[in-house]
Amino acid sequence: MDMSYPADAEAFRSEIRAWLGNNLPKGWFEPGFELSGEERRAFNETWPTKLYEGGWICATWPQEYGGRGLSVMQGVVLSEEFARAKAPLRADFFGDTLVGPTILQWGTEEQKKTFLPQILKGEVRWCQGFSEPNSGSDLASLKTTAVLDGDEWVINGQKVWTTQGHHADYCFLLTRTDPDSPKHKGISYLLVPMRQPGVEVRGIVQPDGTAEFCEVFFDNARCPKDNVVGGVNEGWKVANSTLAFERGMSATTSYRRFEDEYHLLVAEAGERGLLCDLVIRQRLMKYYTKIQLLRVNGLRSLTSTLNKTKDPGVAALGATNKMFWTEMHKEAMELCLDIYGADSMLINTGPSAGSWPGTGRDKRREGYPVSAMLSAFFFSRSETIWGGTSQIQRNIVGERVLGLPKEPS
Numbered sequence: 001m002d003m004s005y006p007a008d009a010e011a012f013r014s015e016i017r018a019w020l021g022n023n024l025p026k027g028w029f030e031p032g033f034e035l036s037g038e039e040r041r042a043f044n045e046t047w048p049t050k051l052y053e054g055g056w057i058c059a060t061w062p063q064e065y066g067g068r069g070l071s072v073m074q075g076v077v078l079s080e081e082f083a084r085a086k087a088p089l090r091a092d093f094f095g096d097t098l099v100g101p102t103i104l105q106w107g108t109e110e111q112k113k114t115f116l117p118q119i120l121k122g123e124v125r126w127c128q129g130f131s132e133p134n135s136g137s138d139l140a141s142l143k144t145t146a147v148l149d150g151d152e153w154v155i156n157g158q159k160v161w162t163t164q165g166h167h168a169d170y171c172f173l174l175t176r177t178d179p180d181s182p183k184h185k186g187i188s189y190l191l192v193p194m195r196q197p198g199v200e201v202r203g204i205v206q207p208d209g210t211a212e213f214c215e216v217f218f219d220n221a222r223c224p225k226d227n228v229v230g231g232v233n234e235g236w237k238v239a240n241s242t243l244a245f246e247r248g249m250s251a252t253t254s255y256r257r258f259e260d261e262y263h264l265l266v267a268e269a270g271e272r273g274l275l276c277d278l279v280i281r282q283r284l285m286k287y288y289t290k291i292q293l294l295r296v297n298g299l300r301s302l303t304s305t306l307n308k309t310k311d312p313g314v315a316a317l318g319a320t321n322k323m324f325w326t327e328m329h330k331e332a333m334e335l336c337l338d339i340y341g342a343d344s345m346l347i348n349t350g351p352s353a354g355s356w357p358g359t360g361r362d363k364r365r366e367g368y369p370v371s372a373m374l375s376a377f378f379f380s381r382s383e384t385i386w387g388g389t390s391q392i393q394r395n396i397v398g399e400r401v402l403g404l405p406k407e408p409s
Helices: 007-023 037-054 072-085 093-106 109-120 235-248 255-271 278-307 312-345 372-383 390-401
Strands: 126-129 145-149 152-159 170-176 187-193 199-203 214-224
Touching (some): 007 037, 093 126, 093 170, 093 235, 145 170, 152 187, 170 235, 187 235, 255 278, 312 372
Antiparallel strands (some): 145 152, 152 214, 170 187, 199 214
16 A cells, blocks of 8 residues: 655646635635635636636546546546545536436447536536435335337436425436336436426435435436437436445545544544543544544555555445444544534534534525534434445455355345
8 A cells, every 4th residue: 555645746736735725715715714605605616617617626527528637646636636635626516426427438439529528617506316215225115117219218206305406407316217227127227317398306305404415306308219328227326426436535535534534533632531431532533533534545456446456445445435424423423422412402502503514614504503513413414324324345255356145135
């Protein structure tokens, strides 16, 4: 495993740092800095354009599709510097991170030329149409259908937990196109326009009053015949690629928010005289140890990628990583509540939303009657579910890594 980066990568790091210093709002790096509501809205509107002009959005994509063709090492350094600065690096999460790389891997040349430039420029927003009311963890049991009618697919069914469905222009949708095949066969991966008759989006109101998640109903909605990614009835393998992008991104940066959080917990434990509590101290060190394992395993995965080696240990890391960090974080947020004690219930407990890792600078809804810390605690519960539940992850490890027999049907 390599622990140091080559000189050219460090030179590129200096270039990125200089750009961030020149383009982020004045005072961004100062302690306690926070944008007001109006400043935040203005920043959100202008920042994607600055990213695009700087060539930072999807910069590892080939130049022929609008990227900069950065090497893997350059892409890693880019992600690390934006993470260090706590600056957004995405125009549209689902487009940049999930469906864009999927189209790059499986899409036709026409699909790449049509959709990738739009994703890079932030001209189109996406949502993910995978889960259904009775097909969550058992995704292959999905019931939504697509039937070919001339040059179009006619789609009927329902999806649920569709993040940002009410804002999306397109949905990358899993549908059943061959009902007579086994459940993992006969599924296709379609790129479906959302703004059309036959598509109804209903927000699912959360306890904080927001409706980021949606239900989406398809009633004879239509999709061009050529918007199938990876071939008709080949959607299962394509979808697994998308889930791999979701689970495997940010190998060398994901530990940073947990490390920031750890320092906050240590400081608060010190303020409350709990660093001499043997149980609290042991739990803090357990969290710190797991964060360092996450950091080192990220470097190990990067080394394997750069050297193009097939390390079975690294393959196992890929299968266990999502389960590892989500369960680690869930335990850490339970520790957080134990450190704050009854004060956890107070709205002014802990740092502001701009300081608490995982909440982001504008994640917490104004007026939501919990602190940013408690909001992060609630969110940590969901992390063990999205992108594949911990129970499903254990099945994957057992069957694909350890070679154990599959569960009986």
